[in-house]
Amino acid sequence: MKYAGLLVMPAGFFLSVAALVLFPSPTLRVAFVLCGIGVEILGLVVAVKAHIEPRGQTNGEPH
Amino acid sequence: MTPVQLPAPNIMSDTAVALTLVLLALAPLAIAGVALINTGLGRSRSAAQALLGSLAILAVAAIAFLLIGSTLTGTPSDPGHSFHLAGKPWNWLGAGPLSLAGLSTAPIQSQLELLFEFLAVALAALIPWGTGADRLRLAAGCASAAVLAAIVFPLFAHWVWAGGWLSQLGVNFSLGSGFSDPGGAASIHVLGGIGALAIVWITGSRKGKFPKEGFSTAMPGHNAVYILFGCFIALVGWLAFNMAGAVLWLHAPLAALPVTAINTLLAASGAIAATFTVTRVRFGKPDASLCANGWLAGLVASSASAAMVTPLQSLVIGIVAGILTPLLVEVLELAVSIDDPSGAISVHAASGLWGLLAAGILAGPPGQLVSQLIGVSALLGIILPLVYLLFYLLNRVVPFRVEADGERIGMDLHELGGGAYPEFVIHRDDSYR
Numbered sequence: 001m002k003y004a005g006l007l008v009m010p011a012g013f014f015l016s017v018a019a020l021v022l023f024p025s026p027t028l029r030v031a032f033v034l035c036g037i038g039v040e041i042l043g044l045v046v047a048v049k050a051h052i053e054p055r056g057q058t059n060g061e062p063h
Numbered sequence: 064m065t066p067v068q069l070p071a072p073n074i075m076s077d078t079a080v081a082l083t084l085v086l087l088a089l090a091p092l093a094i095a096g097v098a099l100i101n102t103g104l105g106r107s108r109s110a111a112q113a114l115l116g117s118l119a120i121l122a123v124a125a126i127a128f129l130l131i132g133s134t135l136t137g138t139p140s141d142p143g144h145s146f147h148l149a150g151k152p153w154n155w156l157g158a159g160p161l162s163l164a165g166l167s168t169a170p171i172q173s174q175l176e177l178l179f180e181f182l183a184v185a186l187a188a189l190i191p192w193g194t195g196a197d198r199l200r201l202a203a204g205c206a207s208a209a210v211l212a213a214i215v216f217p218l219f220a221h222w223v224w225a226g227g228w229l230s231q232l233g234v235n236f237s238l239g240s241g242f243s244d245p246g247g248a249a250s251i252h253v254l255g256g257i258g259a260l261a262i263v264w265i266t267g268s269r270k271g272k273f274p275k276e277g278f279s280t281a282m283p284g285h286n287a288v289y290i291l292f293g294c295f296i297a298l299v300g301w302l303a304f305n306m307a308g309a310v311l312w313l314h315a316p317l318a319a320l321p322v323t324a325i326n327t328l329l330a331a332s333g334a335i336a337a338t339f340t341v342t343r344v345r346f347g348k349p350d351a352s353l354c355a356n357g358w359l360a361g362l363v364a365s366s367a368s369a370a371m372v373t374p375l376q377s378l379v380i381g382i383v384a385g386i387l388t389p390l391l392v393e394v395l396e397l398a399v400s401i402d403d404p405s406g407a408i409s410v411h412a413a414s415g416l417w418g419l420l421a422a423g424i425l426a427g428p429p430g431q432l433v434s435q436l437i438g439v440s441a442l443l444g445i446i447l448p449l450v451y452l453l454f455y456l457l458n459r460v461v462p463f464r465v466e467a468d469g470e471r472i473g474m475d476l477h478e479l480g481g482g483a484y485p486e487f488v489i490h491r492d493d494s495y496r
Contacts, residue, residue: 002264006448013444016437020236021149026430033436040443051264053273053400 005047012039075172079310079317083175086307090182093300094121094189096293100355101193101405103289108473109197110285110483116192116201120208124188125181127212134159135217136180138173139226151235153228157221176311180220182304183251184212190255191262193405195463197269197282198470199262201478203463210453211258219446220250224312229441232434239431242438243422245308245315246301246366248415249438256412257447259403261454266464268402270471279396282404287351294358301362302327309370319370326369327362330381334361337385345389353389356406360388363411364418371426380421384414416442 016036023029075083098117105113128136137143137157144156160166166174188208195204222229223244233241244250273279284290305327309315315323338357342350361381368380391409395401401408416439423435454463469477476482 006451009444009448011444013440016440016444020232020238020437021151026433030433030436033433033440037436037440037443040440044443044447047264048399048401051399053268 002047002050005043005045005050008043008046009040012036012041012043015039074170075175075310080171080175082317082320083307083310086303086310087175087178087182089303090179090300090307091185092296093304094182094186096295096297096300097186097189097193097359099289099293099296100359101189101196103286103293104193104284104352104405105196106282106473107285107484107487108475108482110475111481112201112474112478113192113196114483115479116204117189119201119205120188120192121185123205124185124208124212127209128181128184128216129162131213132184132217133163133177133180134161135214136220137225138169138176139224140170140173141225143221143226152231154226154231155222155228157217157225157227159225172311175307176224179307179311180224183220183247184216186247187216187251187255187258188212190252190407190411191258194259194403194407195262195266196404197474198266198464200461200463200465201474203458203461206457206461207258207262207454207463210457211254211450214453215258215446215450216250216254218449219254219441222441223250223438229434229438232437233430237430238434238437239423239427239429240434242434243313243371243427243431244367244419244438245312245370246305247308248363248367248418249442252363252366252411252415253419253442254446254450256408256410256415257442257450258454259405259407260401260412260447261451262463263401263403263408264451265454265458268400269404270467272402273400279400279402284352284404290352290355294355297359297362298328298331301331301365305366305369308366313370315370322374323370325374326372326377327365329374329378330365330369330384331358331361333378333381334358334364334385334388337382338389341386341389350389353392353406356392356410357385357388360384360410360414363414364421367415367418368422368426371422376421376425380418380425383421384417387417388414 016033019029019032102110102113135157137159141159143154145152145154188211192204221227229242232238271280302324306320306323309323335354335358338354339349342353361384364380364384388409391413392406419435423432
C-alpha cells in the first residue's frame with residue numbers, strides 16, 4: 001500500500017497542472033487545483049498508514 | 064503590503080551588492096543553529112557523530128552542488144530546458160555552465176544568486192540528518208545529502224528561483240507574481256522536511272522507541288543548552304537568509320529590508336510564545352525542546368512570507384506555526400509511530416507549507432494563492448515520491464541504518480571510536496525493554 005500511496009501523489013500533481021491548462025475560469029481552476037492537492041493528501045495518508053511501525057517491533061528493523 | 068516585483072536589474076548597485084554579500088556571510092549561522100539544535104536533541108553518546116555529520120553533510124552538499132547541481136539549477140540569466148504545452152513554455156530544468164565555468168566573469172547578481180543557492184542546499188541537506196539521529200550512518204547521511212544536492216534541490220530550486228515554470232505562473236497564467244519563496248520555505252525547508260520523512264520511513268525508529276505495551280518511550284534531547292543557544296544563532300542566519308532572498312529573488316529595495324527583518328523576528332516570537340502556552344497547558348510546564356521547535360517553526364514560516372506581509376500578519380503566521388508544531392510532533396509520534404528526534408517533519412515541512420499558504424492568503428495580488436497551491440502540489444506530488452524513490456534505491460547501495468550493536472553502544476563509539484564527552488560517566492540505558 002505504501003507504493004500505491006506514493007503513486008497516487010503524482011496523479012494529484014498532474015490534476016493540479018491540468019487545471020492550469022484546461023480551465024481559464026479562476027473558480028474552476030481553484031477547484032481543480034484543490035482537488036489535485038486533495039488527491040495528494042489522500043496518497044500521503046495511505047503512505048503514512050502503510051509505514052506505521054507495528055508496536056513492539058523493538059529490533060529497529062526498517063519497515 | 065504586496066510583493067515587490069520589479070524587472071530584474073541588469074546591474075545591482077554597489078551598496079546592494081555589498082549588503083547582500085554581508086548578509087550571505089551571516090547566513091551560515093542558520094546552518095550552525097540547526098546543527099546545534101539537532102545535536103542537542105540527540106543522545107549524548109551520538110553527539111560527536113551528529114555534529115561531525117553536520118559538517119560533512121555541508122561539505123558533501125557543496126561539492127555535489129558544484130559538480131552537478133549548479134548546472135541543473137542555473138540562475139535566472141542562464142538558459143533552461145523547456146517544452147511547450149498549451150502554447151506556454153514550461154521551463155523545467157536549468158542548463159547552467161558546467162561546474163560553474165566562467166563564474167568570475169558572470170554578472171555579480173548571478174554570482175550572489177549562486178552563493179545563496181550553495182548555502183540553501185547545505186541547509187536543506189542538513190535537515191534530514193537530525194531526523195536520523197542515533198541510527199543513521201555517517202556515510203548514509205553524506206550519500207543522501209549528495210543526492211539531495213545533485214538532483215532534488217536543483218530541480219525544485221530551478222523551478223522557483225531560476226526562471227522555472229513555477230516562477231513563471233504569473234507571466235504565463237496570470238496567477239499573481241508566480242510561486243513566491245524568497246527565503247527558501249519550499250526549496251530549503253519543505254524539501255528538507257520531505258527528506259526527513261523519507262529517512263524515517265526507510266531507517267525505522269530508534270530501538271526501544273515504541274515498546275510492545277504502553278506509550279512510546281521518551282528519549283529526551285541530551286543538552287537543552289545546545290538546543291536553546293542554537294535558536295539564538297539560527298535567528299541571525301534566518302534574518303540574513305530572508306533579507307538576502309528578498310533582494311535577490313523579489314528585487315526588493317533596500318528600504319524594504321528592515322521590515323523583512325522585523326517580520327522574521329515577530330514570526331519567531333509569536334511562534335515560541337504560542338508553543339510555550341500550548342505546552343504549558345498540555346503538560347503543566349513549558350517544554351524546552353518543543354519551545355525550541357516552535358521558535359524554528361516560526362522562522363521557517365517566515366521564510367515564505369517575511370518579505371511580503373505586515374508585521375501584524377507575520378506575528379499571526381508565527382502564532383499559528385507555534386500552535387501547530389507541538390501538536391503535530393505529538394500526533395506524529397503517538398498516532399503514526401514516526402520517530403523524529405529533531406521534529407524536522409513538523410518544524411520544517413509542515414511549517415514551511417503553512418508559511419507558503421499564508422503568503423498566498425495574506426500577501427499576494429489576485430491569483431497568488433493559486434500559485435502557492437501549485438507549488439505545494441509540486442512538492443507533495445513530485446518531490447516527495449522522487450525523494451523517497453532515490454533514498455530507497457540509495458539504501459540498497461549504502462545501508463542507512465547502523466547495525467544493532469552500533470546503536471546500542473552509540474554512534475560516537477561505533478563510527479568515530481570515541482565519545483563527545485569522554486570524561487562523563489555513561490549511564491545504563493533503560494529504554495531497551
